[in-house]
Amino acid sequence: MWVARSNRDDRKKYPKFEPGDGFREKWLPRIVITTGLCLAAAAFYFAGALGGDPETKPQLDLAVDSVFPTDGSIQPRQTTVTIDLATGWELTQLSINGVAIPPSEVSTAGDALGIYTFDPGPGRVIEVFEVGEVRVTAVIVNQVVDDEVRTIGWRFTTT
Numbered sequence: 001m002w003v004a005r006s007n008r009d010d011r012k013k014y015p016k017f018e019p020g021d022g023f024r025e026k027w028l029p030r031i032v033i034t035t036g037l038c039l040a041a042a043a044f045y046f047a048g049a050l051g052g053d054p055e056t057k058p059q060l061d062l063a064v065d066s067v068f069p070t071d072g073s074i075q076p077r078q079t080t081v082t083i084d085l086a087t088g089w090e091l092t093q094l095s096i097n098g099v100a101i102p103p104s105e106v107s108t109a110g111d112a113l114g115i116y117t118f119d120p121g122p123g124r125v126i127e128v129f130e131v132g133e134v135r136v137t138a139v140i141v142n143q144v145v146d147d148e149v150r151t152i153g154w155r156f157t158t159t
Contacts, residue, residue: 063142064083064089064152067082067083067136068081068083069156072156075159077129077158077159078129079158080117081118082116083116083136083152084113084116085115089142090140091106091139092141093138094138095136098135101118101125105118106118107119131158132157133157135153135154137153138151
């Protein structure tokens with residue numbers, strides 16, 4: 001809503017800004033350079049935050065919805081290893097650091113969901129992960145096309 005100004009004397013109290021002598025020579029270049037540096041810094045920040053190098057972000061196979069721990073992450077030594085497969089895929093073999101995990105130690109969230117989990121612990125083939133890099137390999141098979149077998153691999157680091 002527009003309101004009419006009732007007191008016109010305010011214009012006399014606050015005169016219009018008029019640059020003084022030396023403004024164009026002294027302050028204008030500083031303002032332009034500072035604005036340019038701020039825009040360049042913002043461009044570099046957003047380019048790094050949004051873009052990134054595509055080779056540093058590993059792409060999962062289309063048959064895999066997700067894995068945990070994620071590739072390259074740092075986890076505690078007793079972390080759970082999980083692979084979530086797309087519909088129509090089944091896990092046939094899970095190996096961690098070259099040790100085949102028996103199917104009896106791999107729990108599922110139901111065949112329809114395709115989520116397979118291994119928890120290290122006492123009495124298991126792996127009780128706790130060694131400190132350092134852990135390599136996980138999963139052999140999966142397509143339930144519709146029996147000839148389609150894929151090997152999925154990822155790694156993480158334990159502390």
